[in-house]
Amino acid sequence: MDSFTLVIVSALVSTIMAATMYLLHRASRRTPCLLDWSAAGLCFLASNVIALLAMNTKLPFVVAPGIANVFYISGHYLILAGVRRHLGLRPRYDWLAALAVTILLLHATGFAHGAVSRRLLMLTPFVVGINASVVWLLARQTDKAARGSYLPLLVVEAAFMTQLLLRALFISAGQPIQLTFLGNQLWQTAGSLAVLAFLSLATMCCALIVIRHQELALRSASLTDSLTGWLNRRALLDMAEREFQRHRRSGDVLHFLTFDIDHFKSINDQHGHAVGDAAIRHVTNVAAQALRGYDARFRIGGEEFAALITGDDKLQAHQVGERLRTLIENSPLLIDGQRLTLTVSLGVAACEHDDLQWDDALRRADQALYHAKRHGRNRLSVYGVDLLPLATARLA
Numbered sequence: 001m002d003s004f005t006l007v008i009v010s011a012l013v014s015t016i017m018a019a020t021m022y023l024l025h026r027a028s029r030r031t032p033c034l035l036d037w038s039a040a041g042l043c044f045l046a047s048n049v050i051a052l053l054a055m056n057t058k059l060p061f062v063v064a065p066g067i068a069n070v071f072y073i074s075g076h077y078l079i080l081a082g083v084r085r086h087l088g089l090r091p092r093y094d095w096l097a098a099l100a101v102t103i104l105l106l107h108a109t110g111f112a113h114g115a116v117s118r119r120l121l122m123l124t125p126f127v128v129g130i131n132a133s134v135v136w137l138l139a140r141q142t143d144k145a146a147r148g149s150y151l152p153l154l155v156v157e158a159a160f161m162t163q164l165l166l167r168a169l170f171i172s173a174g175q176p177i178q179l180t181f182l183g184n185q186l187w188q189t190a191g192s193l194a195v196l197a198f199l200s201l202a203t204m205c206c207a208l209i210v211i212r213h214q215e216l217a218l219r220s221a222s223l224t225d226s227l228t229g230w231l232n233r234r235a236l237l238d239m240a241e242r243e244f245q246r247h248r249r250s251g252d253v254l255h256f257l258t259f260d261i262d263h264f265k266s267i268n269d270q271h272g273h274a275v276g277d278a279a280i281r282h283v284t285n286v287a288a289q290a291l292r293g294y295d296a297r298f299r300i301g302g303e304e305f306a307a308l309i310t311g312d313d314k315l316q317a318h319q320v321g322e323r324l325r326t327l328i329e330n331s332p333l334l335i336d337g338q339r340l341t342l343t344v345s346l347g348v349a350a351c352e353h354d355d356l357q358w359d360d361a362l363r364r365a366d367q368a369l370y371h372a373k374r375h376g377r378n379r380l381s382v383y384g385v386d387l388l389p390l391a392t393a394r395l396a
């Protein structure tokens with residue numbers, strides 16, 4: 001295939017990659033990995049521009065193929081840098097600088113001055129190493145929600161790496177291939193088409209990762225209370241339904257624990273709203289220590305909270321509730337050197353087998369909570385123990 005056309009098309013696709021990544025970054029500045037990927041597009045573009053110049057002008061060896069190859073390898077590395085940054089790792093631009101110097105130095109060796117196929121063999125380990133790092137990093141991700149968005153890039157990097165390895169194997173197997181700089185030989189055309197496909201697909205895959213990441217971040221923000229970091233009432237609707245269905249299938253015990261800060265209005269009135277907010281945060285931080293890691297916790301009102309307690313022991317929810325109450329009572333909030341003791345009242349209720357929906361149990365937990373408020377606060381009331389269902393109470 002005509003190499004001039006291939007280089008022009010590769011330059012165009014590189015420009016599209018650089019522009020797409022940059023514009024996506026402009027739309028949401030919270031994803032800096034897009035800048036790495038935009039820079040990757042620019043590097044691929046630079047390597048193509050040098051190739052185009054080399055078609056019409058005699059360039060020094062250090063520029064073409066030397067610097068052109070540095071840009072090409074840097075493009076691949078910057079995709080890896082963006083993936084690292086996206087996963088919360090340092091992009092390691094120092095490695096990129098070392099890589100660029102190494103590639104340039106390799107072009108000064110006699111080996112690089114030989115046939116084109118030699119330079120192909122010389123560069124293959126670097127590109128394969130970079131591709132393999134991307135594949136390895138993405139394959140290790142365990143976050144179920146995000147994993148699906150990593151798979152396309154993982155496959156594209158693995159496929160590119162495989163075709164490179166196959167080409168290198170074929171060349172090193174001793175087949176005398178007459179590759180020339182920017183030649184039209186079949187292997188060269190196949191390589192250029194592979195780069196073209198790689199650039200187009202990598203652009204889409206990177207965009208997919210970012211779009212999925214932003215969607216997950218938005219979903220998480222819509223389910224999280226910004227003051228405490230606990231889940232909000234909307235999340236409760238979703239999770240409680242799921243847990244309730246599981247409870248009906250498995251027969252496991254499911255309790256609702258609700259609690260509310262005592263005399264909270266007076267904290268606001270005496271110390272101001274900011275201290276009120278600090279008290280809410282303090283109570284949730286302390287409560288989190290009393291709850292078990294897997295107990296889902298929610299802020300369902302101003303100073304009212306709920307937790308879903310699962311397990312096979314009926315007493316577990318009572319023990320967790322009592323531990324939470326004691327811990328909060330014994331962990332005063334420090335304000336300007338003063339200790340402000342906070343207390344909470346709690347209600348506990350279990351889901352019963354004749355419950356038609358989960359909010360029956362939440363309503364009973366709320367009744368138990370108001371029982372605790374009416375009976376002196378800073379206490380735990382258990383529905384069915386401290387207060388009885390109406391029918392039972394009449395009989396008693």
Ligand SMILES: Nc1nc2c(ncn2[C@@H]2O[C@H](COP(=O)(O)OP(=O)(O)OP(=O)(O)O)[C@@H](O)[C@H]2O)c(=O)[nH]1
Pocket residue numbers: 260261262263264265266268272273274275276277280301302303373377
């Ligand atoms: N600082 C702050 N106050 C809030 C927030 N949400 C609700 N409140 C206040 O919480 C107070 C709740 O007061 P009440 O429902 O009367 O209850 P209480 O004073 O805690 O009394 P008991 O629950 O009966 O012990 C109200 O004054 C609300 O304005 C919030 O996010 N921050």
